[in-house]
Amino acid sequence: MEAVAKLNNNPTSTRKMRLLADLIRGLDAEKALNILKFHPKHPSVPLEKLLLSAIANWKIKNEGARVEDANLFVKTVFVDGGRVLKRMRPAPQGRGYRVRKRSNHVTLVVDGRAAK
Template sequence: MEAVAKLRNYPTSPRRMRLLADEIRGMDVEKALALLDFHPQHSATPLGKLLKSAISNWEQKNSGASAADAALIVKTIYVDGARMIKRLRPAPQGRAYRVRKRSNHVTIIVDTKN
């Protein structure tokens, strides 16, 4: 039985978050947590917390079964674009450049290997 966890409106670009999501897709959850703990990218911290949340959701759904015994994997992970905050930055000759501060939504689904 699979479990889902969602991270909404995290303020980093979806492209940066997809780089990490692609690394852990299909990986064993213990291995994915170890990779995210030591990854230098700043988005690895909230992604690790989200993965722990998905594992906890799986344990709750399966009446307290241990995730270590079940050999969970990251079945699905995807990153979607979220709200975009638009700001203006001064430019030469009285003009203005638009700065788009992007954010994203991440969804993780964990399930057993079978």
């Protein structure tokens, strides 16, 4: 049985977060956690917490099952654009340049592989 975890309005651009989401898509949960723990990009920290949250949600949903026996893996990860904060930055000759501070929404689904 699969479990879902969502992260809304994370203050990182969608493009940067998708680079990490592509790394862990389809991997075992333990391997994905290790990749995120030691990855140098700054969005790896909230994505690691999100994966831990999805694993905890799976534990709650499947009370009798153990995580080690279930062989959990990252079934799907997708990153959507969130709200964009528009700010102004001073520019030459009294003008102002618009700065767009982007955010994203991440949805992560973990599931157990069938025993062979």
